[in-house]
Amino acid sequence: MMARCSKAVDLYTDPPIAHEIVPKSGFPLRVLAPHHSTPRKHVYYDFTFAEPMGDLARVFAKEFLNFTETLKPGGSRTRFVQLQAFLRETVLVQPDVGEIATWEAERWKALEQQFSRNVRRRNIKDRSKKDLCYGAAAFLKHLQDAGVLPTFELSKPVKATNPGKIPPISHLRVDKQRLELLSLxxxxxxxxxxxxxxxxxxxxxxxxxxxxxxxxxxxxxxxARRVWSMFVDGNRLAENDANFDVDRFLTEYSPDGGLSFHGPWRRQLSSDTQLIKLVKRRYGGIIPAHGEEGSQLRDYIRDIGAARRISAVLHSTVDSITPFYGLLLNAGELALNPSSAKTMTKESSANTDNPDVQTIYWDKGRSGEMYSENCYIEGVGGEITVPQAQSCLLAMSAPLRPYAVEEEKNSLFLVKTPSSTRETISVISDDALVEGWKRSLNGHPFLCVYKILPMHLRSTHLYHKFLQTGGDVIEVNKLARHAWLETSQIYVNLNTSEFVAARDARQVQDFLLMKATPTRQQLHQELGLDAAVAKRLTVTAASLGFMGWDLDCGEQDRLSEFERWLITGEKLFIETAEVAAELYAFRNHLVANAHVLRETKDWSGTWAPMILLMNAALGEMRADTRNKGSKLAAEYELEYKGFDR
Incomplete structure (x- = not known):
């Protein structure tokens, strides 16, 4: 029978082209999303409902594609629903929506605030209300940045969209369902x-x-102490079990040397220590897998439920390494990425001239750079230090090392899962490590109500450092080992803006904590920098001793150079470590005295802008110049005059 041909016309056969409004569909505002489309499947967003907005509807449609280009399809669809709610209300409620292209900042501000109020009155979940308000604000902010809309203050802060920078543990929400299951x-x-x-x-x-x-x-x-005690004590007891002779057992019950067993051999294995001793002596410390020599023993161990008990004594497992992994990530002085901790090897720790200190090395993921920090070997108050955690991991993974591939033999995080064989032993997978992490924290009496994941701890360390230092992005940068100050600022922006209402942030954090340092171009505009302003700032700073230290750098009139940077942005001089030292030391001097400076009439006009400008100058340096400057400032112990209230 001949198949019937469909008379339907494929309206979307054209290859995806950025920002093209597809005419064949019959809807002039049905917009193709090229970054989410494939030759087999085209993705469209229908802005037809916004047609009363005139030409601005087409501009909004185009900018929406730019706005969602970096998002995954699911995130893009969510953004579209949020924007749709805002635009539908705009089209339906505003009588002069046809003249929307001529609206000024105050009109847009009133519209966004009215939308926010209307959403809060709706009979929907609080989370949905927040998502609608945040989504509309984020797109309007994008339109402002693109120059489509005039600049106006949004009623809701714009949530960061960078998925790689996640909140600290202090900002995680409580799982209310789990909370109800807890004791009083x-x-x-x-x-x-x-x-x-x-x-x-x-x-x-x-x-x-x-x-x-x-x-x-x-x-x-x-x-970790329970795991380590089980490992050490279990192995010691097995070795000291003189009543069980492995060679005699094999001779009597396995003539082929362990390939198979005969007779009442099961009755002779009456304890875990005997099983451990047999597996270590005959099978290299690894319980035989299915199809391997000794599979009869493997079946017996599983039948009596001893596999989990003795595996943690024989070698490292997912659950036995998890607490040590947690201790490594919780080490605030290192602020490790999860991947940096997992890729540590036995070469990641080395002795120093001080017998009480070891140097810890780690590779920092995407940058491919190696970093180091000195850590005490012995902890205080029962603390397990990083060197001790590494030593335990090294010992527990040692039995697996001969079976790992060459490039993983030295890894601290080798594991054998119940289903793996000698041929498949390798470094633990990210998924397995996260699952072990979840099992570990699910056992905590009450932290189990927070969905803490490994990646939350690095953000926590950086945010904590930011708060401890009074908003010092430079110190955050040193702890994070970021090549660029801007990367550290992303963490700061996320945790001081996304989770705090804009008005509260201004009240509490002002110039130091409201946001990370703007770019020099933004500062020029906001501070009205010109020759007169630059001269006033530098003369005031010089009166306290700024740029007055003789650091033998050979620079001529460094203060004038700083003024020139303020106005023109020329930054050749910034690559001098001696100038970096003065910038770093004087900025720290201002931050340390911020509680006094805030009470002076010069705070808003002089000292707060100076802090921001120095942040910008330090941010434009190479990381090595900035670090050299920090060390030089400490070496010379640079000091400056105090302040009068």
Whole structure:
């Protein structure tokens, strides 16, 4: 029978082209999304409902494609729903929507605020209300940046869209369903932590972070000690079990040397220590897998439920390495990426001239650079230090090392899962490590109500450092080992803007904490920088001793050079370590005295702008110049005059 031909016309056969409005569809505002389309499947967004807006509807459609280009298809569809809600209300409610292209900033501001108020009145979930408001604000901010709309203040802060920068543990929400399952004491502990969750109060947030990190350290320390004791004691007992002779057992019950077993051999294996001793002596410390020599023994071990008990004594497993992994990531002085910790090897620790200190090395993921930090070998108050955690991981993974591929033989994170064989032993996968992490924290009495993941700890360390130093992005940058100051600022922006209402951020954080340093171009516009302003700022700073130190750098009139940078942005002089030292030291001097400076009439006009300008100058330096400057400032112990109220 001949197949019937469909008379339907494929309206979307054209190859995807950026920003093209597809005419064949019959809807002039049905817009093709090339970054989400494939030759087999085309993705469109229908802006037909916005047609009353005239030409501006086409501009909005085009900018929406630019706005969502970096998002995944699911995220893009969510953004479209949020924008659709805003535009539909605009089209339906505004009587002069046909003249929308001529509206000024105040009109757009009133419209966005009215939309926010209307959303809050709707009978929908609070989360949905927030998503609608945040989504509309984010797109309007994009239109402002693109020059499509005039600049106006949004009623809601714009949420960061960079998925790689995630919140610290202090900002994680409580799982209410899990909370209901806790005991009264555990609920009380959670309530006490949540009483510190006021993002408008940096002191409280610091305390919450400190408590949560201490709780995590105690939890993982207890688990790590239990794992290590099981490993050490189990192996010692097996070795000291003189009543069980492995060679005699094999001679009597396995004539082929362990390939198979005969007779009442099961009755002779009456304890875990005997099983451990047999597996270590005959099978290299690894329980035989299906199809390998000794599979009869493997089946017996599984039948009596001993596999999990003795595996942690024989070698490292997913659950036995997790607490040590948690301790490595919780080490604030390192602020490790999860991947940096997982890729550590036995060469990641080396002795120093001080017998109490070891140097810890780690590779920083995408940058491919190697970093180091000196850490004490012995902890205080029962703390398990980074060198101790590495030593334990090295010992537990040693039995697996002969079976790993050459490039992974030295890894600290080799594991054998119940289903793997000698041929498949390798470094633990990210998914397995995260699942082990979840199992570990699910066992905590009350931290289990927070969905803490490995990547949250690095953000926590950086945010904590930011709060501890009074908003010093430079110190955050040093801890993070970022090549660019701007990267550190992303973490700062995320945790001081996304989670704090804009008005609260201004009240609490002002120039130091409201946001990370703007670009020099933005500063020029906001501060009205010209020759007169630059001269006034530098003369005031010089009166306190700024650029007055003789650091033998050979620079002529460095103060004038700084003025020239303020006005023109020429930055050749910034690559001098001696100038970096003065910038770094004087900026720290201003930050340290910010509590005094805020009370002076010169704060808004002189000292706060000077801090921002120095941030910008330091941000434009190469990382090595900035680090040299920091060390030089410490070496010379640069000091400056105080301030009068």
């Amino acid at each position: 004491g555990a609920k009380s502990a959670v309530q006490e932590l949540e009483s510190l969750a006021d993002v408008r109060d940096p002191i409280k947030i610091q305390e919450k972070i400190g408590r949560m990190r201490d709780l995590l350290r105690e939890h993982w320390t207890e688990q």
